[in-house]
Amino acid sequence: MSQKNLGIIGGGQLGSMLSEAAKKLNIKTTIYSDDINAPAQNFCDEFDFGEYNDKTKILNFANKVDVITFEFENIPYETLNEMNKLKPVLPKPSVNRLIQHRIAEKDFINKLNIRTTRYVSIEKPSDIETLGDFLPGILKTTTMGYDGKGQYPLKKIEDINSLNIDFSKGYVLEKLVKLKKEISVIITRFGNNNYEVYDPIENTHQDQILKYSVIPAEISEKILYQSKDWATQIAEELKYVGTLCVEFFIDRNENLYVNEIAPRVHNSGHLTINAYNVSQFENHIRAVCSMEKIPLKKLYNAKMVNLIGDQIEPYRKNLALNDKEFFFDYLKKEIKEKRKMGHITTLL
Numbered sequence: 610m611s612q613k614n615l616g617i618i619g620g621g622q623l624g625s626m627l628s629e630a631a632k633k634l635n636i637k638t639t640i641y642s643d644d645i646n647a648p649a650q651n652f653c654d655e656f657d658f659g660e661y662n663d664k665t666k667i668l669n670f671a672n673k674v675d676v677i678t679f680e681f682e683n684i685p686y687e688t689l690n691e692m693n694k695l696k697p698v699l700p701k702p703s704v705n706r707l708i709q710h711r712i713a714e715k716d717f718i719n720k721l722n723i724r725t726t727r728y729v730s731i732e733k734p735s736d737i738e739t740l741g742d743f744l745p746g747i748l749k750t751t752t753m754g755y756d757g758k759g760q761y762p763l764k765k766i767e768d769i770n771s772l773n774i775d776f777s778k779g780y781v782l783e784k785l786v787k788l789k790k791e792i793s794v795i796i797t798r799f800g801n802n803n804y805e806v807y808d809p810i811e812n813t814h815q816d817q818i819l820k821y822s823v824i825p826a827e828i829s830e831k832i833l834y835q836s837k838d839w840a841t842q843i844a845e846e847l848k849y850v851g852t853l854c855v856e857f858f859i860d861r862n863e864n865l866y867v868n869e870i871a872p873r874v875h876n877s878g879h880l881t882i883n884a885y886n887v888s889q890f891e892n893h894i895r896a897v898c899s900m901e902k903i904p905l906k907k908l909y910n911a912k913m914v915n916l917i918g919d920q921i922e923p924y925r926k927n928l929a930l931n932d933k934e935f936f937f938d939y940l941k942k943e944i945k946e947k948r949k950m951g952h953i954t955t956l957l
């Protein structure tokens with residue numbers, strides 16, 4: 610049989626790590642990205658540069674691969690839909706369309722009787738006048754947000770006037786949760802009631818960007834089971850194929866809330882590369898390429914540290930790592946403030 614060709618949309622670090630995992634499974638990768646400098650071209654077999662609305666290029670890409678997946682969720686639904694007419698896109702485009710929109714996503718989760726933060730749609734500044742009950746809160750763009758981009762903390766109603774918010778976009782106002790902890794659960798679903806779930810990962814954010822991830826998470830048995838159960842229910846209800854991450858909040862009264870769903874591999878799961886027998890990336894590829902599912906086994910406890918902006922520099926210059934430390938450089942051309950440049954996983 611000829612070698613399978615996996616198409617990946619998006620050329621960031623997640624695309625790179627997916628490509629590396631594919632190599633191990635003897636699967637060829639072709640990446641499509643709208644970034645001519647996409648770092649994943651250092652890791653994939655073939656790289657296609659094009660805009661996400663360039664129909665000719667999109668269809669050319671779809672024609673040459675066997676199955677298509679993506680490394681980030683903010684891809685136009687139309688693009689995924691066009692590709693899906695030619696080759697299977699997994700997870701399916703409708704999942705992406707749902708999760709791209711913060712309000713549709715939260716409505717879906719609540720319909721499953723799973724708790725989210727309290728939220729309300731905001732379309733113009735005056736919408737907020739009667740919503741003092743949702744403050745302190747965070748105003749978030751309904752679409753295209755990541756790493757805290759498009760988010761505005763609001764303490765009082767008047768704050769909205771001084772923030773210079775672009776109301777040509779839609780927003781959701783979320784009540785601020787008094788956080789005790791944040792955790793994430795990563796699950797790979799292969800088909801009906803056929804999945805592997807990683808243990809919850811404890812996450813620490815700085816400036817709304819993930820900084821540290823650790824396993825095991827220091828949480829109660831109840832939260833451990835509830836978070837895994839909720840992630841499983843979500844994946845089943847979406848009839849999801851591939852790796853998915855659910856981000857959770859735990860408040861000071863030990864209530865669990867779903868913060869958001871990432872329909873893809875996730876930054877908090879980078880430590881699975883070194884800490885588990887099968888990483889989140891390998892599992893994603895196994896699922897979307899209809900390969901065998903291997904029972905998941907944790908091999909080590911671990912901690913991952915994101916290297917943001919110029920924090921990468923000392924590691925690039927002076928690589929003195931011991932055999933429990935693993936450094937990943939995403940090979941991004943330019944160092945930028947708040948940009949994830951690499952990470953270090955340490956086995957504990």
Ligand code: ADP
Pocket residue numbers: 726747754755756757758783784785786787788791814817818856868869
């Ligand atoms: P992004 O899409 O940028 O990841 P999130 O909604 O996950 O956006 O927000 C990023 C981070 O901001 C969260 O991980 C959390 O630390 C903080 N945050 C967001 N919403 C809330 C909230 N309602 N209550 C408390 N903290 C929040």
Ligand code: MG
Pocket residue numbers: 756856869
């Ligand atoms: Mg998030």
